[in-house]
Amino acid sequence: MGPLETFVVESTIPEEADQYKQIVSDAITDLVLAKAIEKIKVVVTPEETLFQMVVVLRSGMPPVKVSDFAQVGEGTFGESEVVIDIDNEAYLPQLLENLWEMCGRINVHQPERKTISVTCDNPLEHISEIEEMIIEDPQRTLQSKLVDMAIRATPEGFRVRYHSLNGNHFIFVATEDIMKKEWIEEAHKMLDELTGGEPSGSSS
């Protein structure tokens, strides 16, 4: 299943919709969201000053734990320390930050590029705790990116906004006039059409 299974942009005049698709696509590319989005549909109705967007996100992006990218073990015999060997440096800054908070900055050392040692009293007790530590929650960053993408893709003057994120389903309606209930209902219907009536997924 490739990225962006469905990508539809509709408008009153089809050529203008094609032009607008480029703008939405640029916004998605800029925020590196292509992999996270499964389906997206945008309807722009300039005559009514209305922008509607529904997005179905890919589910199954679990939070990243330390055990996912590192081996946590006991240090040399006699030393009371935990040694963490990491495979993926991308998570290193956040990991260090979390360890500093947990054990104090003075107890965290980095003797080598990919090795971190943490001095503590009972190393064996801490190993499982460190292994389970959540370093990044893609779902959370995704949400803020998604909102950013929606605002970038909207025509600028449309400052009256409605948005809803329910599980993997994101609805965004923007206008510059008073928001009408029908528009929001319409967007919900669009979402139903896009998903074919399947429920909204697990995580929320």
Next chain:
Amino acid sequence: MAAVLEPYIYEGGIHKHGLILELLEDLGGFLVQKIPAATEVTLIMLIPDKDIHLMEELAIKLLGKITKLPLTGTEIAVVSPTLAYHHLPHSACDIAEFLRRGGANTNMIGLARGMGRRVALSGDYERKLINEHDIALFSFGTFSDCIINKKPKLFEGIDIPIVVTGAPDIKTEDIPNADMYIGGIGRVSHRLRKEPELEGLDKMNEMVSEMVGRVRKEIAKDPLAVLPARVMKEIKDQIPEIEHVLTPAPITIQLDGLRVKLPYDEFHKRVENIEFDEGPLLSEVAKVMPSKMKNYILIKIQRKSEVGFVI
């Protein structure tokens, strides 16, 4: 009768480029801008049309290149609805950059409240600032309904020619109060570098040049009392402080005037009292006023019919 001056750009090595400047002076042309960059130099100049071959010969000798630059001597306002990332840096900056390649001096103006359909409006100060330019280019977006029905209210109070760019293919006549519409350049959020986009920008330069030509023709019917380039030369000769101004174009030539980037309060008396060899002072042939841009000086040259003579 003064010679007809044609705008040209010289691009070549800095070595011996003084010869070009000497020849230009001998021919009675004017240097508009000199941009040195390491060992290269770019000279933008106005050359009398009958003597262009002399300049071409010298340029070939110096292994430089001389090309015509139709937009030289114009100051164009590139107006975008706001300065938010919906409009900048692409496409408004790309538009301005292309106009500069054509020789124009451009100023980017982002309106405070130009976005949207119903809520779009422009302020009095913004309108006055735009009116100081030769041409206003409004860069609009994707939807023809917005461009035709809603955005033209931003043109209210603009007295200079209005050029509009946008994505859809619509006729100029359909847009109220616009003097020219250029399609194919709408709202984009990537740099304009694909072939159709560059073609659109080339076409834009061509059409803006055509608009400049129209304005020039209009001015020729009742000519200016003195050429802006001549005023520029006199300012450079008589107010040496202009050499210490660090902006890229300390004196910006417009089709019917100049913008002098010196503080108005301190210098306007001296600018007004600039003397021409023929006798008159600048204040007798032009209006010297404070510009809406910073505290610069704006000079608008009067026509022959107002003054009664041409220098």
